[in-house]
Amino acid sequence: MATHGLGDSVSFLGFVSGTEKKRALREAWAFALPSHQENFGVAVLEAVAPGLPVVISGEVQLRSFVESHDLGLVVDRTEPSAIAAGLRAVLSDEAGCRRVAEAGPAAVREAFSVERVGEQLVEMHESVLSTASSHDGCGD
Incomplete structure (x- = not known):
């Protein structure tokens, strides 16, 4: 397998959970998710929440x-060379790593906390209900 200049710096862990996942995120320097399709990307939030910079597709x-x-x-x-270049770029950007370590956890909390998501769901439901109540029925 080609390493694209990253050598032993990259680990392909596969699925991890629980304490193993927490340990992996605590010991990592960055996180990559170059998915073909990702309907959301919870793993990205899990990486950014403790302050890891990410490389994603x-x-x-x-x-x-x-x-x-x-x-x-x-x-x-x-x-693959673009993914490798992205990893090299985030790993060599000390100021960027510090910025993500400081701002990442707060960004995740502000956008995806239970309270914030709950507020968004209430707003969405109220919007749907007000739209539905303004229609008399089929054929409007």
């Missing part, structure tokens, strides 16, 4: 969150 639905909060890089998943 544009197919991860949290792309706009990562970009707007400057939490890492979005790369072309079809080019």
Whole structure:
């Protein structure tokens, strides 16, 4: 397998959970999710919450969150060299790593806390109910 200049710096862990996942995130320097399709990307939030910079593909639905909060890089998943370059870039950017370590946890809390998601769900339901009540029925 080609290492694209990353040598032994990359670990492919597969599925991890519980204390093993917490340990892996605590010991990591960055997190990559170059998915073909990711309907949300919970793993990205789990990585950013403790302050890890991320390298993701544009197919991860949290792309706009990562970009707007400057939490890492979005790369072309079809080019292994682009993924490797993204990892090298975030790992060599000490100021960026510090910024994500400081801002990442707060960004996740502010956007995805139980309270914030609950507020958004209430707003969405109220919007649907008000739209539905303004219609008399089929054929409006």
